[in-house]
Amino acid sequence: MDNPAISQQPTFIDLFSGCGGLSLGLSSAGWKGLFAIERATDAFETFRANFLAKGVRHPFQWPAWLEQCAHSIDDVLERHDDELKELRGKVDLIAGGPPCQGFSFAGKRKSSDPRNKMFQRYVTFVDIIRPKFLILENVPGMNVAHTKQGTKTAKAGITYYDKLREALSALDYSVGEMILDASNFGVPQRRARLVVVGIHADLAKAMPTGCTGVFNEILQEGANQLSVYGGGALVSAEQAISDLVVGGDRGRTVEYTGFGARRGYVQLEYKGPSLPMYQRLMNQGVAPEQMDSMRIAHHKEDVEARFKKILSSCKRGVNLSHEDRRRLGMLKHRTVPMAPSLPAPTLTTLPDDILHYCEPRILTVRECARLQSFPDWFVFQGKYTTGGDRRKVECPRYTQVGNAVPPLLARAIGIGVIKSFHSAEGKVKSAIGKKRVIKKAAVMAGN
Incomplete structure (x- = not known):
């Protein structure tokens, strides 16, 4: 990633998009959607009606090479490898909420559930495109170890989140996580979710507070939304x-x-x-x-x-x-x-x-x-x-x-990342300016 500069309207790709809750939140936060991948036909038809139909509020900038229909992520990776490689370094954010049923405490937790492996496809996508930022949303159970006997706390074994973090770190991403309750963001529902943020190393250098700073911005926007939607109190x-x-x-x-x-x-x-x-x-x-x-x-x-x-x-x-x-x-x-x-x-x-x-x-x-x-x-x-x-x-x-990500939660996440974007960009420009001043002074001193 040679150029860590941020586009005027940052772009994102939504993996495992479902009906579009995460896309809606990011779009309302100022992001521009490029395309989304969802394999369930019914869910994609809802997505189409709200993001691809004529006259929609948040139209996607969908590429001509990808048919506007339901796709599995495996099919897209297999059939469009060349087109995806063309996007390398040109996308600001990859977001996604891989299927969570295998992690959820609301159902039967199975370490063999094939849906647990979908985060690996997410990593493959990241490896090809190398966006500046990552967002991944899942149930808190993703950070609890699966065992043949049931579950253990995160300290007692390797969790799927541990595997995700290791894989993304190997791709030069700084990764952090926090469990966020949607009710603290103006959503009238108690809904705890594990939110993972990743920052590419080239951009992370300009962000001394890293993922912690991003989450601070997210929490601040949550407080702002709570003030607007609930007068500062939880919405009942x-x-x-x-x-x-x-x-x-x-x-x-x-x-x-x-x-x-x-x-x-x-x-x-x-x-x-x-x-x-x-x-x-x-x-x-x-x-x-x-x-x-x-x-x-x-x-x-x-x-x-x-x-x-x-x-x-x-x-x-x-x-x-x-x-x-x-x-x-x-x-x-x-x-x-x-x-x-x-x-x-x-x-x-x-x-x-x-x-x-x-x-x-x-x-x-x-x-x-x-x-x-x-x-x-x-x-x-x-x-x-x-x-x-x-x-x-x-x-x-x-x-x-x-199955959806609450749009108001997604909006706060999107705004938090954008603010961190602009903060980092300002520091990059400042650092470049200082280097130029120093270089110019050295040249003049040589004369």
Whole structure:
């Protein structure tokens, strides 16, 4: 990397992009997307609708050599090696959130899960392109060692993060990590994530505080966002979605006629946001009829009755206790009734993991999107849910939202890196200026 200078609008590539949460956050922070790689067709169609369609708010500068469709990272590496090599040293940032199911404590942690190896593809991409900065987001479990007996703390064994750091260090990247909770960035959801930042050695020389300085900028922007979206306090579930409450006997509903419409499905007849600033900012510029993914689940009577019992008798904001599950005859291992005054619990890909705070139902996709900090103009494509073996190949709307990086968290990360960019650039220019002055003085002294 001969020239560490920073472009006026820094560029990024999004690997394992999903529906585009990380891309949205980076774009709103001032970055310019080049292209994204996502293998799930449904998720990529959502990405296309929001970043590649005519008239979108944050259009990508997509290269002609890469077809605008779902790709696996292996296919891109194999088929476009020459084109990728042409980008070497010309891209400011590679970002990505490799599949996290193999690391997650919410599911079965398996050291043999092939998805655990995806970070190696990330490293291969970095090796070819050599961007100035790296961002990688994953669950905290990536920094916990996998063993045949289960898991150990990071001190007790080599973790996938340790392997990642060693691989990136070998490519001349200074690497640092921090666990960030999205709720501290204005996101109305408790969602802890391991965020990894890498700085190429040529640029790191101008940054005496290195990755620590980047994270300081990220945390400062998080505080700024919390001030804007929550008045300095954490944004609660009620503040985020109270305008989407249906009401008794579903009196505020109309027939649902969107994708996957079937008899009996309804959606909220939306009238607009309420007083909380978070709602107004998420809904800014969106007409009521433009609200997307508002279909309300059609629960059976016995399921709705059980949900009513949970809301009336179980502790809010935490998973049902063993005693509660036994009393209610439930085998499901995770069911969390939301607390209205607290941020929502961590969203997953399973819509029935979380219950609405005041209505006996699961959340709509739009409510989940609000809790992830997707603005209301962001549209989702594909099925709402899927099941059985289809879960291995399909990525429905609930899954897209549950897998996404919260855009507000991504925005703070993007702004933190940009500020570090400009700080480093200023120091590089200053150092070059001083060298020129010294050289000129030496020449004059020689005369």
